[in-house]
Amino acid sequence: MLGFEDTRPLNLVIPLKQARAIGKHLEIHTCGELLHHYPRRYLHFGSGADLDGVAPGDTVNVVGTVTHTESFRTHKPPQRTITKVYVDDGRRVFQATFFGSNYAQRVLKEGRRVMLTGKYELFRNQPQLAHPDFVLLDGPTEATGSLKQLAHFGDLEEILRGREWLPIYPAAKNVSTWTIMGAVHTVLKSLPPIDEPMGSTPIGFLPLNSAVRQIHEPPATGPHKALQRLKYDEALSVALAMGVRRADAANHTAPALPRVAGRDQEAMLTRLPFPLTGGQQEVLDDIAADLARTAPMSRLLQGEVGSGKTIVALLAMLQAVDNGAQCAFLAPTEVLVMQHARSMTQTLMRAGLPTRVVALTGSMPAGRKQEALLKIVSGEADIVVGTHALLQEGVDFFKLGLVVVDEQHRFGVEQRDQLRAKAGESTPHLLVMTATPIPRTIAITVFGDLTVSTLRELPGGRKPIQSAVVPEFKPRWVERAWEKIREEVAAGHQAYIVCPRIDGEGGVTEVAATLAATEFSGLTVAVLHGRMKGEEKDRVMADFAAGGVDVLVATTVIEVGVDVPNATVMMVRESEHFGVSQLHQLRGRVGRGGNQSLCLFHTLAEEDTPAYTRVSQVAATSDGFTLAELDLLNRREGDVLGTNQSGLHRTLQLINLVEDFDLVKRAYDDAEAIVNTNLEYARAVTADFVAADFEYLDKS
Template sequence: MSSPLSFTSSSVRTQEALCALAPLLAPLESLRGVNTARARLLARITGGSRVMDLLFRPPETVTDRRLRPALRDIKPGMIATICGVVCDVRPPTPHSRQPWRATLSDGTGTLDIAVFSPWQGKQLVKDAPLALSGMVEQFHDRLGMTTPDYLLPAATTERIPILDPVWPLTAGLFSGQVRQAMTAALALLPPDLPEWLDPALLHHNSWPDFATALHWLQSPASIPDSQSGSAWQKCYARAQARLACDELLADQLAMRIAQRASRARPGRTMTGDGALQQQSLKTFGHAPTPGQRHVLQEIEADMAQPRRMRRLLQGDVGAGKTLVALMAMLRAAESGAQAALMAPTEILARQHAATLTRLSPVPVVFLSGSVKGKARKTALASIADGTAQLVVGTHALVQDGVQFADLGLVVIDEQHRFGVEQRLTLLEKGQNADMLLMTATPIPRTLLLTRFGDMQISRLDGKPAGRKPVHTSLHALAAMEDILAALERALRNGAQIFWVCPLVSESEALDIAAAEARYAELMERFGAVVGLAHGQQDATLREQALQDFATGQTRILVATTVIEVGVDIPSATVMVIEHAERFGLAQLHQLRGRVGRGADASYCLMLHDAALGQTARNRLTCLRDTEDGFLIADEDFRLRGGGDATGRRQSGLPEYRLAPEELVDKILAIAYAQAEVILPSTAPETAQPLDTAPTVLLTLFDKADAARIFNGG
């Protein structure tokens, strides 16, 4: 398994520092007072399961509770902490939803109190001294406080924080529980962490050290001079800026380390005499197109180099990527290595296996979850002993029990359907294996890597001869009756229709027509010509539904995204996509590619909710206006962002926990300069290992595995 260890120090000092971080890297349930159930709730608001993730969840705001006036001086709208004695208590009538009511007096004035919590109601005892804190409100001609944030015996006033952080909450999680967990987490911060920022930078900006910055952020009452004045706000802002710089610096360093590791990572030279390729092409009966020859030359040149290939083969639906992949796999076989092709669905994987078996002069083995018993044992044995030179399968290929004799090339088809870890797991079953990703619309994260120059891209232009454009149109769901009438006319003219729904069955959370509900409605209108295929069906039933549609026994196939890839039915000429705004650009492009495969004109109707957001409208408009998968992928990148090149997110804008957008622009240049000092971009790839301090920084920000993740494409 590759890792960035070649770029980090293994000195005793570094190991000691990393050992000191162990409590911060431990699960949330390791904190005192946090059980497994509460840890799950905390993980929801932090986005991670480590203690450090909790510390990296900044408050949304800070409530200033330092104002402690006499009741004669309070005014509506102020947040005040008040001490007084309960004059009278008026409990609610039994079984009612009325609040407990009381009046508080401090000798200078009175305040009405209303609480709905039984626990707070129990604190309202006549003549009892109380302390409470919250927003003062005006009720007619009287001042009051409804459901105070704090209501405690006056002797415990110190339990009300003077500066009160407000963290986000989730159902079942209360602010006091977050505060308790945060206090326990802060206590685990080592006091002597090594400093990774330049001392001159810290002095110039008056930034505190890392641990102090976290204390100030999560417990602003610990800031000097927080008892009075506004000096605490300036300290708080400095803590925010320092931590934002730390996060951006960790990101910059992780990217540099990952890029270096990728470029320095040893590969294997795979060359051949082309004999197997020629045998395959002779069976195929056609010469490769100029576009196929061009991209194959690029791929073979990469495979011949003594470094790992990481290449994306981008070609539109039907452009001939499978033949190129087969030629690359046979080149690996010619060099004595195995090659594996992983597809996201069994339908597509079996299609590939059938194609490769027909065209390959060397043995091809198929593996999926449905391969059981003796057949599975035989397949696993032939993969392990190298008899299977070409292997085709589904996610089953990444399972622990699958061992390769010598995996030299990994091909991932429909790359956008796999996660980073799945791609990595298969890649790591080989020794320095090359990787070829194939898709019509690459995920934004992969486009991001190509822009870094750390993944090469081969674009396969053109479509099969005779392929006609698909007429694409947008329709509001309110026009459903008109759409059904149009489909009725199309059926009379002999059309076959795909109808794609985003869900299998009705969802209470989303008001979306599901496949089963839509199937029932269309059956009622059109009769037995309607079929149904979705991922929760028994595989035999689903295959029969697809077969019935392919042979024309059914004329409308209601389906989910199980038909997104691997379904080739040239007679289908109409694609209806219900709630198209719920699908991504890559999915929409793939779904549309299921029609337009024959000689007849084809149509794609994208049905959408009337209340479309601007991003969804832009996405659907892009699909309507172009069939160019390259343009669609670029638009997807622009709309969704490139994800995290050193993490597992495959799309989205960069997500920083401690660096809000307004700080990123101000501090990014500083972080870049600091990264340039620690790991200069001009330094050779054999540069000295990282010192202890930046190694600790990367570990704290969960970037220690950046090089491995980066390698997953």
């Protein structure tokens, strides 16, 4: 990627024992990999230790000035000297207590600058460290305890001289931050000047050579400028890679699929039981124009839960079918595939259209799967709805013209490219959809190769979904919630109960059995979860959609796309276990008809805890775009990028997905200019970009 390479083996630059430990426990083997292992925070002399979230017994690091000391001998055996050293870190005074340390008593004098590391405790409301390791920062010294690890890399005074900022690195049990700090210092001493990857320093930024050095060993002014430059390079790397993808796509040829007057798309538009919203019509017109061109469409359609993305996709697919092309509709779960296939078939039949829809899933019986494959390869199937099974070898299309990917965050760039490749020599048009609104920083990085369309308004007749928190510590509220669900069923409606697990206490099995025997005695209660066979899941979902089930107790298998207009109430059990976007998605399963609907967020969390606050924030707003930003604030970046995002997480180590939009936007604009003027150069500097690393949210 864009930046610098230092492929020197680490064991040729730092001591062999430390190189082996870093390689074994951190999987870092070269000098370049070590220099890309950035500090997670800094100790700044005089700025105070960050004790947010620190509990007694945790190890903390303190940098400050000794204000005074006290020494005395104990009377009871074993007699020893106790030295209390008081260190002001700029925000508070720490008491460091040493037992029998003549060295500490001798060198820790008033006015000395010192770094301490030890177990944090509170004694009479005063923070203290019991027998911490320490090193003096303002004169010849030797380190104690774990800080001795710095001495493996040379003279301590030379390593620490003049430092006002000390880096704290992501470390391991057997590789401390001090070992990493010493190793980085040794590597930087032998590192030749780093050239600018773009030929010249971007205006307003530090040279890359300075940034790489200052991120690890900041000057008195701190690491901010180095951080900004390296963040910019991270963003520019991704933006260039996406720019190259866009440019390459423009060089491919797609089948031209213009609107055909008097055919199926036009017939569907005139026979819909409801008018399209202004937003739906605008997006459909943009898609129609894209499909009419021979440049492959690459468009992302994001929209609020229930904003009508699927009907827009169906109308777009009909435009392709009108031109004799097939469409592939990729969905993340078998339940959703079967529902989409059934719903599309019913919609087409009501409109009197002969368009043929075929479903394909991995758990289909061999006979049905073979029948589906024959219809796909012969061209008998116009629209093929499938799970990942569509990506497998042996799935061949007769004439694939349009690929639609539902719930984009469940599929990576590589997977959607894999499906497009099934079209043979031509490149099919691509429409990807998500009801998880994408924060704008991610939209221009991870989805930078796509044109983004947004649906914000709900179709006519949809009423906003009311939401409420139901805490377990208020039993009357819980009882009222069950009562409300019974009232909705008595009025002829249906309900969802969503559980965070299948088995055990609070799981689908236990909750369904308990409710059927108590709160919902006399009602039809069914269960749905991921361990059920495909045909069984499809049967339960079809029964629920037909009104044969009053209360469906399910896992998040019903999270996306499931559309039962008669369902008007949902309770999410133990909602603190779900993510912000996931709760918003679940809520979107009700309110899909014209009836007033309600989502109840049950929680075991105590009031005034972060978990309770997060659930309350979701209940307080139905704006998915606001919640997407909240999601970023509530998660660490690694969680946002997902458990399968190791490559992307390595690429975006420094960018803050909430705060760095302006910087990312500048990188995106700069990348566009570079791609337009020097495509081959952009291709060269992004040659090792791995598209599979760039998935968005893995919400499971």
